[in-house]
Amino acid sequence: MLSVVPSPVVVRAPSKVNLHLGVGDLRADGYHELTTVFQALSLSDDIELTPASSLSVRVSGEGAGEVPTDRTNLVWQAAVRLAHVAGRAPLVEIAIRKGIPVAGGMAGGSADAAAALVGLNALWEVGLSRDELAAIAAELGSDVPFSLAGGTALGRGRGEKLLPVLSRSTFHWVLALARDGLSTPVVFGELDRLRDHGDPPRLGEPQELLQALASGDPAQLAPLLGNDLQAPALSLRPDLRRTLRAGTTAGALAGLVSGSGPTCAFLCESEQAAIEVAAELSGAGVCRSVRTASGPVPGARILDES
Ligand code: C5P
Secondary structure: OOOOOOOOEEEEEEEEEEEEEEEEEEOOOOOEEEEEEEEEEEEEEEEEEEEOOOOEEEEEEOOHHHOOOOOOOHHHHHHHHHHHHHOOOOOEEEEEEEOOOOOOOOOHHHHHHHHHHHHHHHHOOOOOOHHHHHHHHHHHOOOHHHHHHEOEEEEEOOOOEEEEOOOOOOEEEEEEEOOOOOOHHHHHHHHHHHHHOOOOOOOOOOHHHHHHHHHOOHHHHHHHOEEOOHHHHHHHOOOHHHHHHHHHHOOOOEEEEOOOOOOEEEEEOOHHHHHHHHHHHHOOOOOOEEEEEEEOOEOOEEEOOO
């Protein structure tokens, strides 16, 4: 009998930076109530899904050695959930090509999970809508719904309740990748500790930032960027202060810690300015490596490789 082997499905999913990350109090379920504005960036992961006789995960690229390939990987969990919904066994080989720094505060693991949901929905012809995929995404992790949605969005709740935001132009970023990762729960825990011992300033509501996004002017947006997780990230990794200083000295409009860090993100005036800031930052010896990226870009989407 002739068996037809479907060609692999390749999905690209973006990284993210939080332009505004306001962290409220610790909830009874162990999460913090957030008000955040996400932007999806062109620095991305690709995942390739190939039908197989068992479920397996392979990882290559940026920080591959630190990514688990067992059931603790979110793509594994995404495959098991979607197979359950589809009423089939999760027989697929998942090859992840990492471009997003691991444990870098840029939602790399969430991007892979979102990509797996989109790709397997197509490969297995499950037929779930984007809203149905978003509901599964929210169970997998707080940032997975945004990795699915992409663009620029206001996030509330754990970060999983999303509203699209008007962002009028393309913004240009430089990313300083750090030597070691930071654990998200540890950074949130450090914020709780700092708040127990004092009253660190908290971000207000992001209305002005939303207006600056609508204007499309990076110079208007730059002074409004803010992240309540920056103080705890710097408390755990004081060396990041030097990185942040070096970025603005190199000509960036503003810099901030991305999400829970330790990646630092620098907003630049133009694509050319970003290239120049990246070159100068590379030579400054304040980070492991430097990337340029732009945003907003779409959420997880199937690539046509033909
Ligand atoms: O949702 P996710 O599994 O990505 O979250 C990882 C951890 O980050 C949580 O277990 C929690 O410690 C922390 N977190 C939080 N508040 C949020 C999102 C994440 O405290 N809104």
